[in-house]
Amino acid sequence: MAETRKWVEPDPKRENWFWPTDELRERAWAADPKIYEEAAADPLAFWAKRAEEISWFRRWDKVYEEEPYAFRWFLGGKLNLSYNSLDRHVEAGRGDKVALIWEPEPPDEPNRILTYKELLAEVSRLANALKSLGVKKGDRVGIYLPMIPEAIVAMQAVVRIGAVHSVVFSAFSAEALRDRMLDCEAKVLITADGYYRRGKLVSLKPNADKGIAGTKVEKVIVVRRAGNEVPWNEGRDIWYHEITKDQPAECPPEEMDAEDLAFILYTSGTTGKPKGVMHTTGGYAVQAYTTCKWDFNLHEDDVHWCTADVGWITGHTYINYGPLMNGVTTVVYEGSPDYPDYGRMWATIQKHKVTVYYTAPTAIRMHVKWGEDWPKKYDLSSLRVLGTVGEPINEEAWLWYFKHIGGERCPIIDTWWQTETGATCVEALPGIGPFIPTVAGRPFPGIRAKILDAGGQPVPPGEGGYLVLEPPFPPSLLRGLWGDPEKYKATYFGEYGPRYYFTRDGARMDEVGNIRITGRVDDVMNVAGHRLATAEVEDALTQHPLVSEVAVVSRPDEVKGEVPIAFALLKAGAQPSDELKRELIKTVDQHIGPTARPAEIYFVEDLPKTRSGKIMRRVLKALVRGEPVGDVTTLRNPESVDHLKELVGYEG
Ligand code: PRX
Numbered sequence: 124m125a126e127t128r129k130w131v132e133p134d135p136k137r138e139n140w141f142w143p144t145d146e147l148r149e150r151a152w153a154a155d156p157k158i159y160e161e162a163a164a165d166p167l168a169f170w171a172k173r174a175e176e177i178s179w180f181r182r183w184d185k186v187y188e189e190e191p192y193a194f195r196w197f198l199g200g201k202l203n204l205s206y207n208s209l210d211r212h213v214e215a216g217r218g219d220k221v222a223l224i225w226e227p228e229p230p231d232e233p234n235r236i237l238t239y240k241e242l243l244a245e246v247s248r249l250a251n252a253l254k255s256l257g258v259k260k261g262d263r264v265g266i267y268l269p270m271i272p273e274a275i276v277a278m279q280a281v282v283r284i285g286a287v288h289s290v291v292f293s294a295f296s297a298e299a300l301r302d303r304m305l306d307c308e309a310k311v312l313i314t315a316d317g318y319y320r321r322g323k324l325v326s327l328k329p330n331a332d333k334g335i336a337g338t339k340v341e342k343v344i345v346v347r348r349a350g351n352e353v354p355w356n357e358g359r360d361i362w363y364h365e366i367t368k369d370q371p372a373e374c375p376p377e378e379m380d381a382e383d384l385a386f387i388l389y390t391s392g393t394t395g396k397p398k399g400v401m402h403t404t405g406g407y408a409v410q411a412y413t414t415c416k417w418d419f420n421l422h423e424d425d426v427h428w429c430t431a432d433v434g435w436i437t438g439h440t441y442i443n444y445g446p447l448m449n450g451v452t453t454v455v456y457e458g459s460p461d462y463p464d465y466g467r468m469w470a471t472i473q474k475h476k477v478t479v480y481y482t483a484p485t486a487i488r489m490h491v492k493w494g495e496d497w498p499k500k501y502d503l504s505s506l507r508v509l510g511t512v513g514e515p516i517n518e519e520a521w522l523w524y525f526k527h528i529g530g531e532r533c534p535i536i537d538t539w540w541q542t543e544t545g546a547t548c549v550e551a552l553p554g555i556g557p558f559i560p561t562v563a564g565r566p567f568p569g570i571r572a573k574i575l576d577a578g579g580q581p582v583p584p585g586e587g588g589y590l591v592l593e594p595p596f597p598p599s600l601l602r603g604l605w606g607d608p609e610k611y612k613a614t615y616f617g618e619y620g621p622r623y624y625f626t627r628d629g630a631r632m633d634e635v636g637n638i639r640i641t642g643r644v645d646d647v648m649n650v651a652g653h654r655l656a657t658a659e660v661e662d663a664l665t666q667h668p669l670v671s672e673v674a675v676v677s678r679p680d681e682v683k684g685e686v687p688i689a690f691a692l693l694k695a696g697a698q699p700s701d702e703l704k705r706e707l708i709k710t711v712d713q714h715i716g717p718t719a720r721p722a723e724i725y726f727v728e729d730l731p732k733t734r735s736g737k738i739m740r741r742v743l744k745a746l747v748r749g750e751p752v753g754d755v756t757t758l759r760n761p762e763s764v765d766h767l768k769e770l771v772g773y774e775g
Pocket of ligand 1: 390436437511512513514515516537538539540541542543563626627628640642643735
């Protein structure tokens with residue numbers, strides 16, 4: 124890469140640019156940057172080549188087809204996700220390889236270890252059990268399970284018979300479960316008695332019962348995990364171990380069309396009703412397989428640990444389908460990162476000789492707070508590649524992760540993607556780099572992205588705008604929203620029309636194509652007649668050297684229509700002051716202009732966040748507007764809301 128080219132930010136001196144080590148380059152699936160140009164010249168050929176690496180019952184006739192608001196990959200191809208995850212490894216003689224290591228939360232409980240052969244048998248038994256309950260191709264099956272091997276078994280069993288899973292995060296409320304089960308009209312639910320979290324037994328079954336009341340769920344399969352007493356509905360509820368016990372350990376995989384629906388996953392939706400994101404079989408399989416292999420440089424000896432929950436897309440793609448399709452060992456951890464102490468994650472890496480560790484910036488920031496003495500106690504030398512996902516990572520957390528976890532040897536692959544994209548789309552590749560804190564990287568080979576302004580014109584390198592994806596659309600991009608084609612069009616193609624998938628993220632790109640994501644732009648304000656995204660103001664404020672994180676929401680204003688209100692979290696050691704407020708206003712003036720000046724800046728100690736680390740702007744908005752704050756139980760830190768109420772003088 125030419126050293127002369129201009130990089131606009133965040134680090135013009137490139138003090139913090141990192142490059143792959145020789146060892147990484149040697150092992151890499153992609154080590155030559157030419158791959159980007161090659162793939163860009165013929166993305167269909169690039170993806171077709173990748174598709175050849177997975178197993179098809181019937182080869183596709185046509186790679187890609189598109190019409191306004193609809194596109195299809197690998198037309199006429201037939202395959203099965205579960206066959207690709209399991210059977211093909213067993214058939215290749217790798218049946219005794221460890222597929223899954225389960226780390227239960229109680230430290231003295233033994234691990235459960237399943238080889239590919241054992242996992243295939245278990246999946247087949249459950250698949251046959253589902254068939255015995257009348258589940259057929261296309262039927263929806265709800266999965267409301269904690270982080271236990273059966274969560275993976277359940278997803279695999281459902282897709283094996285051509286049914287469609289909809290996984291609901293086990294810490295979601297009964298109401299959240301009900302909304303989703305009602306919307307997708309699930310026929311069967313797979314759940315568990317309970318699980319362990321922070322040393323406590325959490326009972327799940329009563330929630331499941333409440334969640335399916337009034338839905339079309341006819342049968343409930345219950346996994347015995349924790350052994351706690353559960354309410355029982357005779358005739359409806361069936362123990363997992365009983366229904367699977369006498370089932371044959373073979374179940375032929377359904378031959379799915381590449382465009383057959385594989386699963387529905389509801390997004391955490393910050394407003395209104397959750398949206399059922401639909402993923403189909405072929406494109407999803409190919410992109411999940413390829414990105415998992417290339418992003419993390421997967422080889423035969425890799426032990427892959429993604430710390431997400433199976434309730435999120437990250438868990439679907441990078442705990443289950445991605446690693447298993449690649450035939451590596453995937454680690455599933457049941458519990459909390461601070462149990463029995465702050466060293467749990469590092470102890471687990473040491474114990475299972477984990478080579479790939481993939482987690483969220485929020486989690487890293489928590490570890491930063493707990494201190495580097497914890498990882499220092501453990502041998503982390505097995506690690507080769509680190510990953511992050513889900514939100515922009517700040518430089519401090521990035522550097523800490525790089526130094527204290529990766530031993531300055533492991534690249535950090537900052538992967539940008541969404542529930543909707545199904546698999547990663549923007550990231551630096553481990554054999555190519557560069558790895559730059561706060562910068563995700565280039566679009567994955569074969570994926571086209573642009574940054575547009577509000578009017579749909581591409582912005583010059585280095586300038587902020589809106590991230591869009593261009594045709595051919597990524598193979599694993601969503602094909603629709605369950606039961607709501609109009610919302611699908613409006614949400615993703617409303618702003619820029621059918622030629623661009625709108626990610627609803629703000630971003631900037633350098634001349635080579637490295638992308639820095641600045642955050643969601645869903646909250647658009649109209650300030651004195653100017654269209655302005657709250658994320659743009661946030662972007663400006665975070666450029667001040669003392670600001671660590673910031674959230675901006677709008678408040679109605681008699682004169683200007685709306686005005687931005689900022690909540691700023693300062694870096695360690697920085698002191699709030701009126702002088703600093705004035706400086707921040709100046710920063711906004713500089714980056715956007717006086718119209719974007721926040722009417723108020725609050726210095727806060729914590730921002731309300733979802734469990735996946737996203738700031739809940741809805742809560743902040745309600746606070747500044749004096750409106751009801753609503754349900755905050757799904758927050759990671761509900762206590763932050765009380766503090767904020769005091770700060771803003773909330774009287775709602
Ligand atoms: O705003 C982007 C942010 O997370 C959003 C997608 O959220 P979700 O569908 O819950 O999926 C999260 C896991 C894939 C995006 O629109 N996001 C995701 N990854 C990154 C990110 N923001 C910055 N950097 C990332 N690496």
